[in-house]
Amino acid sequence: MGVRKRQAAQARKEAQKNVAFAKLTNVPSSPRKMRLVADLVRGQEVFRALGILKFSNKEAAARLEKLLRSAIANWEAKNERKAENGELYISTIYVNPAPMLKRLRPAPQGRGYRIRKRANHVTLVVDTIDNENKD
Numbered sequence: 001m002g003v004r005k006r007q008a009a010q011a012r013k014e015a016q017k018n019v020a021f022a023k024l025t026n027v028p029s030s031p032r033k034m035r036l037v038a039d040l041v042r043g044q045e046v047f048r049a050l051g052i053l054k055f056s057n058k059e060a061a062a063r064l065e066k067l068l069r070s071a072i073a074n075w076e077a078k079n080e081r082k083a084e085n086g087e088l089y090i091s092t093i094y095v096n097p098a099p100m101l102k103r104l105r106p107a108p109q110g111r112g113y114r115i116r117k118r119a120n121h122v123t124l125v126v127d128t129i130d131n132e133n134k135d
Contacts, residue, residue, distance in 0.1 A: 020075030021125040024067045026098050027060075031120040034060045034095045038122065046072055046088040046126060064122065071126045091127040095120050 001009075027034065037060040041049035046068060053065035068090070072083055098119035104112040 019125055020071060020078050021123060022067050022071035022074055024063065024122040027063055027120050027122065029060055029120065030118040031095050031097045034120050034122060037061050037064050038093045038095050041090055042093050044090055045086060046083070046090060047085055049090055067122060067124050071124050075126050087128055088126045089129050090124060092125040093123070095122050
């Protein structure tokens, strides 16, 4: 690895140390379905977002709720104190497609229909509300 690449990687690592985030990988649902739920909570205060996810009747909402709780716990561990109501918000949430599983289903007259089993990766970053005003 070259010097410039190593320095850039070190700078990215240092920036990540201050950020509380959680990742969910290889979720067996399509990215489109997960994005519907992610769009509901993007930019929301975390405890309000937990309420939205708890009462949403989508399957992806339960997975995102668990991920959000993990991100909050990560923030609490880094800052060594409990998160208060109105203090944290979801600064970034994005859904990327994961590798697709391709299968064949038998079809009439010796043909085969292709089945694509989609999956996704979700990354969720929480931040304090007063950090937003400082920038």
